[in-house]
Amino acid sequence: MEQIPLEHILLLSAALFSLGILAVITKRHAVVVLMGIELIFNAANLNLIAFSRHDPALLQGQLFSLFVIVVAAAEAAVALAIVLRVYQHFKTANLNEIATIDK
Amino acid sequence: MLFYIFAVLAILSGAYMVLTRNLLYAGFSLLITLLSIAGIYVLLFADFIAVTQLMVYVGGVLVLLLFGIMLSSRVHDKSVLSENVNTIWGTLVAGLIFVGLSYAILKANISSLPWLQTTELDVLGNQKSTVQSIGIKLMTDFVLPFELASLLLLMALMGAAYIATDKQKV
Numbered sequence: 001m002e003q004i005p006l007e008h009i010l011l012l013s014a015a016l017f018s019l020g021i022l023a024v025i026t027k028r029h030a031v032v033v034l035m036g037i038e039l040i041f042n043a044a045n046l047n048l049i050a051f052s053r054h055d056p057a058l059l060q061g062q063l064f065s066l067f068v069i070v071v072a073a074a075e076a077a078v079a080l081a082i083v084l085r086v087y088q089h090f091k092t093a094n095l096n097e098i099a100t101i102d103k
Numbered sequence: 104m105l106f107y108i109f110a111v112l113a114i115l116s117g118a119y120m121v122l123t124r125n126l127l128y129a130g131f132s133l134l135i136t137l138l139s140i141a142g143i144y145v146l147l148f149a150d151f152i153a154v155t156q157l158m159v160y161v162g163g164v165l166v167l168l169l170f171g172i173m174l175s176s177r178v179h180d181k182s183v184l185s186e187n188v189n190t191i192w193g194t195l196v197a198g199l200i201f202v203g204l205s206y207a208i209l210k211a212n213i214s215s216l217p218w219l220q221t222t223e224l225d226v227l228g229n230q231k232s233t234v235q236s237i238g239i240k241l242m243t244d245f246v247l248p249f250e251l252a253s254l255l256l257l258m259a260l261m262g263a264a265y266i267a268t269d270k271q272k273v
Contacts, residue, residue: 018201025193029185074259081263
């Protein structure tokens with residue numbers, strides 16, 4: 001089996017990271033912003049696993065990405081709970097219309 | 104070869120997620136991105152991470168996101184569409200980040216680093232998978248982060264359930 005060059009994996013990860021940034025900046029629905037954040041997490045994980053390939057004895061990159069996945073799952077759960085509360089309160093999930101912090 | 108198919112699939116569906124204005128289409132194209140990334144993990148000898156990606160992201164986070172879309176917008180009217188703002192600045196910033204990162208990656212000549220050269224790429228060795236060594240590592244070297252992660256998940260579960268409860272109705 002031929003070897004995948006490391007640069008190509010890093011370039012894919014850079015492209016996914018930029019797409020995630022683009023989604024976070026341009027989208028105004030809170031859930032789509034969360035999707036962009038998930039894309040950024042996946043780009044970071046891809047880098048960790050690409051370098052973990054060169055660390056066969058320790059597998060530190062794979063273990064680190066495992067914890068990144070756990071923290072991302074916790075983050076998504078709490079963030080969606082907050083989005084639902086905000087939607088119930090403001091009747092919108094558009095981040096530009098949510099501009100007040102008091103009642 | 105398989106890697107490039109998965110890579111193109113991931114980038115195309117990621118781009119569609121950014122370009123489409125329909126929230127549900129964005130969710131489903133994120134599904135394809137996550138699945139292709141799981142395939143790439145398998146090609147990079149990370150079988151356990153690939154299965155975790157499938158179970159946690161595709162089975163958990165994505166379903167959560169789709170529920171979030173359905174609960175936070177009225178599907179039948181226009182609010183299932185998300186408006187775009189800062190399109191020019193966002194494209195500029197993301198493009199500059201991508202160009203800068205690619206330039207750095209191509210300039211850095213990573214493959215010639217000594218510690219990448221010396222290690223052989225036979226990750227699995229004579230084992231069938233990484234599951235056993237990951238399990239041993241989690242119970243020895245990484246036991247503190249492992250326990251902290253379980254605590255964090257418990258806190259997130261209780262916090263999310265508490266935040267999402269409608270206080271007026273209870």
